[in-house]
Amino acid sequence: xxxxxxxIILPIILISYFMIVLDxxxxxxxxxxxxxxxxxxxxxxxxxxxxxxxxxxxLLLFFGKIGDVIGRKFMFLTGLMTFSVSSLLxxxxxxxxxxxxxxAIQGIGAAILAPTTLSLLMDNYSDGMRIKxxxxxxxxxxFASSVGLIVxxxxxxxxxxxxxxxxxxxxxxxxxxxxxxxxxxNDTNHERVDILGTILSxxxxxxxxxxxxxxxxxxxxFVVAIIALTLFVLQEGHSTVAITPLKLFHDGxxxxxxxxxxxxxQQVLLISS
Numbered sequence: 001x002x003x004x005x006x007x008i009i010l011p012i013i014l015i016s017y018f019m020i021v022l023d024x025x026x027x028x029x030x031x032x033x034x035x036x037x038x039x040x041x042x043x044x045x046x047x048x049x050x051x052x053x054x055x056x057x058x059l060l061l062f063f064g065k066i067g068d069v070i071g072r073k074f075m076f077l078t079g080l081m082t083f084s085v086s087s088l089l090x091x092x093x094x095x096x097x098x099x100x101x102x103x104a105i106q107g108i109g110a111a112i113l114a115p116t117t118l119s120l121l122m123d124n125y126s127d128g129m130r131i132k133x134x135x136x137x138x139x140x141x142x143f144a145s146s147v148g149l150i151v152x153x154x155x156x157x158x159x160x161x162x163x164x165x166x167x168x169x170x171x172x173x174x175x176x177x178x179x180x181x182x183x184x185x186n187d188t189n190h191e192r193v194d195i196l197g198t199i200l201s202x203x204x205x206x207x208x209x210x211x212x213x214x215x216x217x218x219x220x221x222f223v224v225a226i227i228a229l230t231l232f233v234l235q236e237g238h239s240t241v242a243i244t245p246l247k248l249f250h251d252g253x254x255x256x257x258x259x260x261x262x263x264x265x266q267q268v269l270l271i272s273s
Contacts, residue, residue, distance in 0.1 A: 008182050009124050010133055013117045016076075016175055017137060018144045019168055020083060020110040024052070025148020027103075030161040037161070040096045050209050051100045055107030056114075058202035061243040064115030065193050072123065073185045076116045077176060083109030084172025091165035120183065194243045197235045201243070204228030 027049060035045045067075040086105040093099035118137065125133045155164045208225035211218045236242040 006125070006129070006133065008178065009120070010136070012175055012178050012182065013120050014136060014140045015171070016080060016113055017117045018140050019171055019175075020113055021141050021144035022148040022151065023087065023106070023165070023168060024110070025145050026152035026155070026164040027052070029149055029152030030156050030164060033156045033161040034099065038093065038096055038099060040099075044096050044100075047100050048103055051104040052107040052110070054202065054206050054209060055104045056111045058205055059108060059111035059198065060114060062193065062195075062198040063112045064119070065241075065243065067112075067116050067119055069193060071185055072116050072119050073179070073183045075112055076120060076183065077179055079109050079112030079116060080172050080176045080179065081109075082106075083113060084169045084176070087165045087168035087172070091162040192241045194235070194239050194241045197232060197239060197243050200228050200232035200235060204232055 031045055031048065034040065034048060035042070040048070063075065063079075083106060086102050086109055089102040090099055090106060093102060118134075121133045121137060122130065152164060155161065204225050204227075207221045207228060211222035211225055233246070236244050237246050
């Protein structure tokens with residue numbers, strides 16, 4: 001029997017994943033320089049991170065499902081192009097509005113890439129090779145998170161924070177061209193997508209974060225957040241195509257893992273703020 005090889009597809013996937021995780025880590029060490037360069041207040045500066053986190057977290061499951069419906073190769077290419085172009089525009093941002101908007105679009109690109117890269121691993125490898133590929137995928141995320149803080153510190157100290165975003169564009173273009181040639185299309189299905197649940201989750205989370213970090217109408221936005229998130233839970237409990245099926249939380253071990261992950265992210269955000 002012919003031995004399966006990783007080939008070029010695994011490097012394409014891992015470098016793409018490395019790029020989005022690295023970029024998220026670099027921003028943590030660049031906030032002070034960004035604030036000084038673009039004259040951004042401390043309160044507004046939080047939205048450079050929040051804009052990315054909200055679009056990434058709010059659309060992650062949605063785009064993972066869309067990849068199953070319209071094709072993972074198409075979604076992977078779309079995510080690469082979105083992330084690469086928005087990274088370039090973050091790097092040339094000249095005011096707070098532009099950088100926050102481009103960071104939000106970056107989050108959309110990352111939300112497309114993250115689930116698609118993992119799905120492509122599952123499509124292209126099997127048995128022992130799949131286990132090794134997933135292990136390398138996890139290691140890549142951890143390595144990129146650690147290296148990102150070091151690279152970000154070096155870039156912001158000795159060069160310019162914009163370079164950290166500019167480097168994504170040429171890498172993204174190379175990966176885009178390689179993906180066109182080597183990644184094959186997967187079988188698609190015609191399942192419905194939970195659009196209402198996605199909208200309610202984004203509105204609810206965005207309103208909740210703004211009620212904490214915003215400057216105006218914070219009480220009103222908190223009420224909107226409670227209403228939207230309540231409707232989201234009700235939607236997920238009744239929808240047959242829920243992006244977050246409530247049965248996932250019936251498993252105590254899984255729920256504890258989610259809670260641990262939540263608090264670990266809170267620690268990261270506190271360190272970066």
